[in-house]
Amino acid sequence: MNNLWLVIRREYITRIRRRSFILATLLTPIGLALFVVIANAVFSYGNDDVQRIAVIDDGDLFAGALPDENGLYFHFVDQPLDSLRNDAGEDRDYAGILVVPKVKNPRSRNFRVQLFSDETLSIDAQSRIRNRIEDAVREYKIEALDIDERTLASLETDVSLSVRSLTTTEEGESDDRSMASMLGAGIGTVMGFLMYISVFVYGMMVMRSVMEEKTNRIVEVVISSVRPFTLLLGKIIGVGALGLTQVLTWMIMIPGMLFLVGLFFGLDAEPSQMPNSPDMDPAEMQSMIERTIDGLNDLNWWIIIPCFILYFLGGYFMYAALFAAVGSAMGDDMGESQTLTIPITIPVILAFYIMMAAIQNPNSSLAVWSSLFPLFAPIVMPARLAFDPPLWQVLVSLVLVFLFAGLMVWMASRIYRIGILNYGKKSTLKDMGKWITAKY
Amino acid sequence: MIRTNAPVIEVQDVTKSYGEKVAVDSVSFAMPPDAILGLLGPNGAGKTSLIRMITTITAPDSGSIFFQGQPLNGYHPTQIGYLPEERGLYKQMYVGEQLLYLAQLKGMNARAAESRARDWLGKFDLQDHWKKKVEELSKGMQQQVQFIATVLHEPKLLILDEPFSGLDPVNANRMRAEILRMHANGTAVIFSTHRMEQVEELCEYIVLIDRGRNILQGKVHDIRRQFNEHRYRLTYTGELPAALGERYQLLNQTFSGVDIQLGPDVSSNELLRDLLRMDVQIQGFQELLPSLNEIFIKRVSKVSSTGQPATISR
Structure with a gap:
């Protein structure tokens, strides 16, 4: 027990002070914040090129009012086109000349407007000009055809499909499941993804740790004092603690950095700033937020969070043990031995894809069966948790995951104790199979 | 109770095979307390396999090993210091920290280990390297650090596999002096090497192993006389x-x-x-009297003449 603690501590301390680890831990949130700043800057990058557009409005469509916006300045002129074109040749007062004819037939669905320009107007500018004209024509037509605008608006109907759970109808209003399932998908994706990344990153770290000791030959000294099983377990726990430290740091730092970035750069994700985003009316926003909060409250956090942690532990132990076994079987030539990791990476990647499918159909038989299959369950089941899977499935899957993780750790320790002393050539999967049952 | 007159290590009819290959084949010998024993044999003879069983890294298929009269158990590794032929330390760890870690794994408490580690580093003029990473040290220094790690917990039995290889003569002498000093204080030493002149100089007893079998054992002096x-x-x-x-x-x-x-x-x-x-x-x-080298070559090639030629490296 004492030795286990010593091994855990060594694994943790020597790794956490490595420059590469500190940089990765600190730079990831900073990099993310930087990315947000840059992405925001790129999106909100307006046209700093001021372009003046001369507008010949024959039909008085705009009634002399066309507000300037974002580098585009409109100027109404009375001159005929020809004289303007000649002027433009000399002093280039205007970047373009927009000729808006009269609307002859309000019932026509086509309206042709000409824009004369020697410069290339940006696509953005072109579409903004087109939108302006469309709006103006619409106004004009409403008036010309004598349509009541409210009548017109009432033609459009927002249909909201409210999905209610059969079992909880008695509870009344707050059981709108549609928001919950959307949130569930979001949370499920985040959890599945987190599992996927941590299995790979920290599993690989355990594998490198095993290989380092083996190629260094220090392992022979260490296992003359510590049982190989203790050493292996210590490594897995030590690296796991390190991973937890990193993830927790990120969980604190990333929102913190984003908050700071928001504070300094005044980035508020106001939807109206985004081009083409539908204007959202504040009341609708309000109800959206309320429904989100309701949905979040609806989720069974008391089950989701502990289960997630349990799956995280089970999945990590399972895969870290496998990676450790492979690391111990590798020869001194790392590159040649990488093929041994393929049998481990395949189930992880498969599980990831199944998880994506499970979010779409959380109760499909694929989702159910793969969340009971121990190699996939740690990634698939967390994604299903937000969709209220039957309790028995969660329990059975958890029990299977832990039994399997225990089995993997045991098996890995059998391979490990022989693998680490087997210098030189790389071992095959067949060798590793033999080692499991081999005597000490 | 530890019976001090019991052999420090007694190997009884120990056999160990890896798959088809028999690495150690019914080897028996007893090592008197406080002895220096040379474990000799050509490459691949089974010396390392035998040492791994004595250090409890592996267990024999059959036969038994006794440490000071008791069957080998989980406590005994703390009484053994093992310097393998394949040297290695954690390159990223500091010298002092590494010594403390290895000593604590052997059951020492941190404070005692630290003061002793500082003493030992002083003996090898390495006291200024406490806070240095192992990878910053020269190869010879790393080897000295590893030797210190082997002896820090004051083992009853030291197992040294080619301890002087790669050391310059000054440091080799310093290490030899320390081994002899520890021996004088009651530490038994198993010394595995191909360097016969070192065996003749240091060892009182030898065990010669060839292809898993113990083919010769006894006091160096008696053996040389026997081959007179x-x-x-x-x-x-x-x-x-x-x-x-x-x-x-x-x-x-x-x-x-x-x-x-x-x-x-x-x-x-x-x-x-x-x-x-x-x-x-x-x-x-x-x-x-024939030198051990002559006896070694003679015995190993004699046995080998019945089968494949043995490889002898010096």
Whole structure:
């Protein structure tokens, strides 16, 4: 027990002070914040090129009012086109000349407007000009055809499909499941993804740790004092603690950095700033937020969070043990031995894809069966948790995951104790199979 | 209770195989307390397999091993210090931290380990390197650090596999002196090497292993005597009388000396009497015992002549 603690501590301390680890831990949130700043800057990058557009409005469509916006300045002129074109040749007062004819037939669905320009107007500018004209024509037509605008608006109907759970109808209003399932998908994706990344990153770290000791030959000294099983377990726990430290740091730092970035750069994700985003009316926003909060409250956090942690532990132990076994079987030539990791990476990647499918159909038989299959369950089941899977499935899957993780750790320790002393050539999967049952 | 007169290590009929290959084949020997024992044998003879069983890294397929009279158990590794032939330390760890870690794994408490580690580093003039990473040290220094890690917990039994390889003569001597000092204080030493002159110089006992079998064991002195070929080296001045050559078989004659081969029933005194009678001007007369190197090569190749040739590396 004492030795286990010593091994855990060594694994943790020597790794956490490595420059590469500190940089990765600190730079990831900073990099993310930087990315947000840059992405925001790129999106909100307006046209700093001021372009003046001369507008010949024959039909008085705009009634002399066309507000300037974002580098585009409109100027109404009375001159005929020809004289303007000649002027433009000399002093280039205007970047373009927009000729808006009269609307002859309000019932026509086509309206042709000409824009004369020697410069290339940006696509953005072109579409903004087109939108302006469309709006103006619409106004004009409403008036010309004598349509009541409210009548017109009432033609459009927002249909909201409210999905209610059969079992909880008695509870009344707050059981709108549609928001919950959307949130569930979001949370499920985040959890599945987190599992996927941590299995790979920290599993690989355990594998490198095993290989380092083996190629260094220090392992022979260490296992003359510590049982190989203790050493292996210590490594897995030590690296796991390190991973937890990193993830927790990120969980604190990333929102913190984003908050700071928001504070300094005044980035508020106001939807109206985004081009083409539908204007959202504040009341609708309000109800959206309320429904989100309701949905979040609806989720069974008391089950989701502990289960997630349990799956995280089970999945990590399972895969870290496998990676450790492979690391111990590798020869001194790392590159040649990488093929041994393929049998481990395949189930992880498969599980990831199944998880994506499970979010779409959380109760499909694929989702159910793969969340009971121990190699996939740690990634698939967390994604299903937000969709209220039957309790028995969660329990059975958890029990299977832990039994399997225990089995993997045991098996890995059998391979490990022989693998680490087997210098030189790389071992095959067949060798590793033999080692499991081999005597000490 | 530890019976101090029990053999520090007793190996009884130990066999160990890896798959088809028998690495150690019914080896038995007992190592007297406080001895220095040379474990000899060509490459691949099974020395490392045997050492791994003594250090409890692996377990024998059959047979048993006793440490100070008790069957080997989980406590005994803390009484053993093992310096494997394949050297290695954690490159990213600091020297001091590494010594503390390894000593604590051997059951020492951190404070005692630290003061002792500082003492030991001082002995090898490494006291300024406490806070240095191992990868910053020279190879020789790393080896000294590893030696310190091996002895820090004051083991009852030291197992050293080629301890001097790669060390310069000054540091090799320093390490040798420390080994002998520890031995004088009651530490038993198993010394695995191919360097016969070191064995002759340091070891009282040897065990010679070839292809998994224990083919020779005992006190170095007794073994050399056992392989005595009744040769004597005579140094002299003047001429050798021709009669000597008629009575005895002369080998390697030079202008000032000759090796004389005696028959099994002729004593050295008889030879001396003859020499005096022939009025040879004797300057020196000594028995020529075979060197361990000769015995090693002879025994290993003799055994091997029945099968594949053994590889002998020096």
